[in-house]
Amino acid sequence: MNAQAHRLARTPSGIVGFDEITGGGLPTGRCSLVCGAAGAGKTLFGLTFLAEGALRFGEPGVFISFEETEAELAANVASLGYDLEQLRAANQLAVDYVRVERAEIAETGDYDLDGLFLRIGHAIRTAGARRVVLDTPESLFSSFSNAAILRAELRRLFGWLKAQGVTSVITAESGGGELTRHGLEEYVSDCVILLDQRVLDQVATRRLRVVKYRGASHGGDEYPFLIDETGVSVLALASPQ
Amino acid sequence: MNAQAHRLARTPSGIVGFDEITGGGLPTGRCSLVCGAAGAGKTLFGLTFLAEGALRFGEPGVFISFEETEAELAANVASLGYDLEQLRAANQLAVDYVRVERAEIAETGDYDLDGLFLRIGHAIRTAGARRVVLDTPESLFSSFSNAAILRAELRRLFGWLKAQGVTSVITAESGGGELTRHGLEEYVSDCVILLDQRVLDQVATRRLRVVKYRGASHGGDEYPFLIDETGVSVLALASPQ
Amino acid sequence: MNAQAHRLARTPSGIVGFDEITGGGLPTGRCSLVCGAAGAGKTLFGLTFLAEGALRFGEPGVFISFEETEAELAANVASLGYDLEQLRAANQLAVDYVRVERAEIAETGDYDLDGLFLRIGHAIRTAGARRVVLDTPESLFSSFSNAAILRAELRRLFGWLKAQGVTSVITAESGGGELTRHGLEEYVSDCVILLDQRVLDQVATRRLRVVKYRGASHGGDEYPFLIDETGVSVLALASPQ
Amino acid sequence: MNAQAHRLARTPSGIVGFDEITGGGLPTGRCSLVCGAAGAGKTLFGLTFLAEGALRFGEPGVFISFEETEAELAANVASLGYDLEQLRAANQLAVDYVRVERAEIAETGDYDLDGLFLRIGHAIRTAGARRVVLDTPESLFSSFSNAAILRAELRRLFGWLKAQGVTSVITAESGGGELTRHGLEEYVSDCVILLDQRVLDQVATRRLRVVKYRGASHGGDEYPFLIDETGVSVLALASPQ
Amino acid sequence: MNAQAHRLARTPSGIVGFDEITGGGLPTGRCSLVCGAAGAGKTLFGLTFLAEGALRFGEPGVFISFEETEAELAANVASLGYDLEQLRAANQLAVDYVRVERAEIAETGDYDLDGLFLRIGHAIRTAGARRVVLDTPESLFSSFSNAAILRAELRRLFGWLKAQGVTSVITAESGGGELTRHGLEEYVSDCVILLDQRVLDQVATRRLRVVKYRGASHGGDEYPFLIDETGVSVLALASPQ
Amino acid sequence: MNAQAHRLARTPSGIVGFDEITGGGLPTGRCSLVCGAAGAGKTLFGLTFLAEGALRFGEPGVFISFEETEAELAANVASLGYDLEQLRAANQLAVDYVRVERAEIAETGDYDLDGLFLRIGHAIRTAGARRVVLDTPESLFSSFSNAAILRAELRRLFGWLKAQGVTSVITAESGGGELTRHGLEEYVSDCVILLDQRVLDQVATRRLRVVKYRGASHGGDEYPFLIDETGVSVLALASPQ
Numbered sequence A, B, C, D, E, F: 001m002n003a004q005a006h007r008l009a010r011t012p013s014g015i016v017g018f019d020e021i022t023g024g025g026l027p028t029g030r031c032s033l034v035c036g037a038a039g040a041g042k043t044l045f046g047l048t049f050l051a052e053g054a055l056r057f058g059e060p061g062v063f064i065s066f067e068e069t070e071a072e073l074a075a076n077v078a079s080l081g082y083d084l085e086q087l088r089a090a091n092q093l094a095v096d097y098v099r100v101e102r103a104e105i106a107e108t109g110d111y112d113l114d115g116l117f118l119r120i121g122h123a124i125r126t127a128g129a130r131r132v133v134l135d136t137p138e139s140l141f142s143s144f145s146n147a148a149i150l151r152a153e154l155r156r157l158f159g160w161l162k163a164q165g166v167t168s169v170i171t172a173e174s175g176g177g178e179l180t181r182h183g184l185e186e187y188v189s190d191c192v193i194l195l196d197q198r199v200l201d202q203v204a205t206r207r208l209r210v211v212k213y214r215g216a217s218h219g220g221d222e223y224p225f226l227i228d229e230t231g232v233s234v235l236a237l238a239s240p241q
């Protein structure tokens, strides 16, 4: 066996520039964390990953949404040129909107991951999915007060996703200069991408940074990140390190 | 179906400059969050949205006030040239002052949203309202200690408002550099607008920024925000991105 | 009815410069919050408002003091040229020192507002007062741990004061860059004034800023604020916006 | 009665420069708070106030020490040229070291002020004291978790001291940019003095600032504060405002 | 006995540059702490220490992983040119993946160290290991709320490792400018190394700093830290102090 | 009695430069606090104080270690040229390693000081010690949640040490810009020394500052602090104030 044989497999995101700075895309069969504040572009990153996977790489995907309904998501990516309904009709994308109700939280103190696994597992099998996006499972985890338990559950979720053999993206809410709300997810993830929108002298700019990528060389600088009618893209000015 | 058909509908706010930087106004049938510190102009933004909706776009509105009585609101917008009483008489605006009493909080630990839904629903049907403003429902949420429950309830409120088919504005109190008090509302909202009043070298200036607008291209910079006898307006110096 | 008819009534504070930057003084019949750190001039602002009201505008006043006794207050404003005893003798000013005892807090968990209302109400009727100052009711509120209840109680106090038909000033303790200790009072108030004493290069200067004034145009900049033997005054360098 | 008659009486501290910037010293019959970090000079300020009071103004004093024993205090001021033992022998100074024991705290949850009053009262009567210093009663208050109760107790202590007809100095521990540990004492005090030791480019300098002085005009700037073998002094560069 | 005889033994890390700035490597038979944020290079530092130990210095090692499985680790270091499987086959490296389950935490309130000791002890004896790496035992400690107990347990873990006669590396998660999450580990450790990845003007750079090295002279500056296909290395620009 | 007679006795630390800036060393018979982050040099400061005391001033010492074993300490100071074993053999130094076990904490809620007093007392008597170092008794105090009790216990420890007639050094962990973890120890101590290691532009430098020295004039600036094979020293550039 030589090291080359071990070269970490990449799954192309289809996001212009991103696959360039990461030497090919997201780590295949692993969990990547996309962090950012409200409006940073996390949901669009995730949807683009799935839409491009379906359209260009023939990999069906599952989008587990905790915030937006399927109709809302469809409307929100339409401006980027994607037609979610068509993708779903072609069996290339499944969208599942998981609404975490107060009662579920109140009864058990915290959410039951196993029910979620059943639901995602079913969606994956139905779609024959190779890619999965969980758009802000924060809702599941915000009631944990014990950091050790939260960590164990995060690891269980990530482990389960890897066991399904899918390449997944999980979004996380950052704020106040920290990567994530709990400061734990980034340690458990294999790949961490930070989306950032900053205002300097009244002018706003978007940036993307690959904070961490286990097992791979990648550009670690901040790259301009663009969202416009042609979709989501990264200005990969520098070549990978 | 083509993407154009999916273009997100906009509801004009009637606020000079704002509709320009957002490509037409607030997202129709969705919930927009207007954040700002005390005196930032949140209430005037909301009232202008309703008054202009009634006067210029023929859309009746409902204003749910948690802080100011109807008489106070009338006095407060008079200086901007609006006559709330006349609007109400013409059945173009309904104002409902919801006073959250200590007893209600003390008994149940937190406020019952369902009662509020009945009340808003009735006001909407009576007025045939297309626009709804909730001026700082913070009062409802400040007693929640569990972030997961607060999130679930916020989502329930937002979901219910969308289900009524109205375009709504919800105000939120920001401070200390954060968008909102709990740091949750901005993630659940479809559109987030930040009003800011800053003092530099003893001189105060007001700014407006569209932090987030799901599904749409918009100007993301900080724009001068003005409140004077001609009303509320935005100086849209730059064209939308 | 025209908007002019609705122009918010102002009650002159009698503080040189302040009435100029606010277009006439404090909002009549409403509650204004005067915030500041220890020694900022909150008490002197409040006492000047009452003394000038009595001496120049024929409006008797009530001063509810939670920190200083009547004798202390008399001594403290003497250096500004006011004679509290004379004002009281002439029935133009009533001073009531409310001492919040530990026992009252310990027994009930928090202070009973109704007893306070009886006491202020009696003072208002006796003096035929048109102006009321509550000098740092913080003592009443510092034991509330539940933000929702604190808010409801603040709103009850403010509502009750408005119902008495008096123009009132409430002082609040600020610190650490925030307007108030709990960050709530400024949202409930109709008018918020910040007094600030800052040290730059070993030199101290005082500033006043009208942070918020519902329903009115006002200067929003920071103005030099002076306390000397001629009393309290504001250097209204700029004209109102 | 004219205002001049009301001019707040001052008690000279005997500290060179300090009496100049305060127009005569500390407020007679009231409580002054001297705040500062460890080593700022609070204890020396207090002891100088008492020693000078005894030696130059014929006013006996009582020093209630919560940190240092009488022997330690004597050794600590010897380098400034004061002889505490001689002062005590001449009945001009009484030092009482109050050791707050763990057991006292553990039993009652918080310290009993009444016992302290008995003790201080006895010391005052015995010495015929006109000046009292409490050197960091923080020990008494650090176990209070309820801000309202702490405030009520602080006010009780301050009120009791005033009722004794003595001029008192109370020291407080500041840190992290705040005046006091709880952020309450400065609001309850009649006069607040901040002692500060800062390091800039490896060089340390001491500063004194009168933050607040109810009822009096005073210099509010930061003045160089010196401790050397001639004692404690203030470089009153500027004249009082 | 002379001091030279006492010169602290060093265990070469095999990391280019690191052994130079530390005068020979990590302290033999002691515990070194490698701190850093997510993606800082902690795991690669640890694995390189073990791989080089096995390949160049003939010292077998044990890697206790709390985050990554053996297969993942193998894939992650392949890009640096190491072949974990071969090392394991040659009995030069044992990898043990310890998964801390929620149930274990929930039952006992905190993790039982003794079980871990048995497990590590067995791995050490089997491999005849001279080097041990614990990759983020944070999972074990994050449920401790009592700082004193956490400290006692940390000291027990460190003491036990020393008693095994192995040279160990423990990784720790830093963030927010602090070395470690609890701010305790660095005090208990014999040697503390900080890995840092900072972004300045959109460009990312990695740095290594030896914060502490009990008993030894070492370079204390920040040195460029590199991760590339040739492995992990330090640019030891300056000579040791 | 004259003041000169009272001049505070000093105990020379034997640390080059330190005795110069403090006018002779540490206060005899009192407790000095040496604060600093991990690796600041606290332990070496304490050990040098004892070793020099024994070797040059004929004063035996006791080192109570809460972190390092005697063998570790011996190894750690060997590089500075000290031979702890020889000192112990000559009965000039006693080292006692106090291991605070989890069980002791768990059972009683907090550590029992009396047992420690017995132990230290015995070591002092056996060695005829004049100097005592407690190297980070933080372990004892980190479980106290009540600040008042912690303070009382600290004062008890300090009082007991003084009652033994020894000159003592107590180390404390600082971090985050504060002198000590609890922000209490510096107020209770007679002398406070801050050791600091800062990194500026990638270059590390060590500084020492005497923050407080009750009863004595001393240099208060920051002085370069060096640790090398000749031992610990201070670059006393400026003369004492």
Ligand SMILES: Nc1ncnc2c1ncn2[C@@H]1O[C@H](COP(=O)(O)OP(=O)(O)O)[C@@H](O)[C@H]1O
Residues within 6 Å of the ligand: A036, A037, A038, A039, A040, A041, A042, A043, A044, A045, A076, A079, A080, A227, A228, A229, B211, B212, B213, B214, B215, B216, B217, B218
């Ligand atoms: N067609 C478009 N052109 C430009 N920007 C767009 C377009 N559609 C959406 N956006 C931007 O994308 C943002 C929403 O991205 P989203 O992925 O929902 O953020 P997040 O999930 O991080 O909150 C909007 O706030 C808007 O600024």
Ligand SMILES: Nc1ncnc2c1ncn2[C@@H]1O[C@H](COP(=O)(O)OP(=O)(O)O)[C@@H](O)[C@H]1O
Residues within 6 Å of the ligand: B036, B037, B038, B039, B040, B041, B042, B043, B044, B045, B076, B079, B080, B227, B228, B229, C211, C212, C213, C214, C215, C216, C217, C218, C220
């Ligand atoms: N006619 C006016 N001209 C100028 N400014 C006004 C006028 N009326 C109100 N304002 C400004 O608007 C502010 C109040 O806005 P409001 O919407 O009530 O703030 P918020 O709801 O964010 O607390 C006032 O503080 C005042 O500065």
Ligand SMILES: Nc1ncnc2c1ncn2[C@@H]1O[C@H](COP(=O)(O)OP(=O)(O)O)[C@@H](O)[C@H]1O
Residues within 6 Å of the ligand: C036, C037, C038, C039, C040, C041, C042, C043, C044, C045, C076, C079, C080, C227, C228, C229, D211, D212, D213, D214, D215, D216, D217, D218
């Ligand atoms: N005659 C005077 N001349 C100048 N300044 C004065 C005079 N009287 C009081 N002051 C200033 O006013 C301050 C007290 O104001 P006060 O209203 O009591 O403050 P607050 O209530 O905000 O704590 C004092 O600290 C002092 O600086």
Ligand SMILES: Nc1ncnc2c1ncn2[C@@H]1O[C@H](COP(=O)(O)OP(=O)(O)O)[C@@H](O)[C@H]1O
Residues within 6 Å of the ligand: D036, D037, D038, D039, D040, D041, D042, D043, D044, D045, D076, D079, D080, D227, D228, D229, F211, F212, F213, F214, F215, F216, F217, F218
């Ligand atoms: N004779 C002296 N000359 C110069 N400085 C002295 C002298 N005596 C004491 N000091 C300084 O005074 C400080 C102690 O002041 P102290 O009043 O005890 O402070 P605090 O009570 O605020 O902690 C010492 O840290 C020292 O710097």
Ligand SMILES: Nc1ncnc2c1ncn2[C@@H]1O[C@H](COP(=O)(O)OP(=O)(O)O)[C@@H](O)[C@H]1O
Residues within 6 Å of the ligand: A211, A212, A213, A214, A215, A216, A217, A218, E036, E037, E038, E039, E040, E041, E042, E043, E044, E045, E076, E079, E080, E227, E228, E229
């Ligand atoms: N072959 C490689 N070339 C360059 N960088 C690499 C390579 N392999 C890994 N890295 C870098 O190493 C980082 C992971 O290091 P790791 O030790 O897992 O970090 P930590 O354990 O501190 O989270 C990745 O984020 C990546 O930036």
Ligand SMILES: Nc1ncnc2c1ncn2[C@@H]1O[C@H](COP(=O)(O)OP(=O)(O)O)[C@@H](O)[C@H]1O
Residues within 6 Å of the ligand: E211, E212, E213, E214, E215, E216, E217, E218, E220, F036, F037, F038, F039, F040, F041, F042, F043, F044, F045, F076, F079, F080, F227, F228, F229
């Ligand atoms: N011989 C030496 N030469 C130079 N520096 C040394 C030497 N021995 C120890 N050090 C330094 O001293 C530091 C340890 O000091 P120590 O007193 O143990 O710190 P602390 O007790 O504050 O954690 C080490 O991190 C190292 O930088």
Ligand SMILES: [Mg+2]
Residues within 6 Å of the ligand: A042, A043, A044, A067, A135
């Ligand atoms: Mg999203």
Ligand SMILES: [Mg+2]
Residues within 6 Å of the ligand: B042, B043, B044, B067, B135
């Ligand atoms: Mg409002």
Ligand SMILES: [Mg+2]
Residues within 6 Å of the ligand: C042, C043, C044, C067, C135
């Ligand atoms: Mg006041």
Ligand SMILES: [Mg+2]
Residues within 6 Å of the ligand: D042, D043, D044, D067, D135
């Ligand atoms: Mg003191």
Ligand SMILES: [Mg+2]
Residues within 6 Å of the ligand: E042, E043, E044, E067, E135
């Ligand atoms: Mg790792």
Ligand SMILES: [Mg+2]
Residues within 6 Å of the ligand: F042, F043, F044, F067, F135
């Ligand atoms: Mg140490």
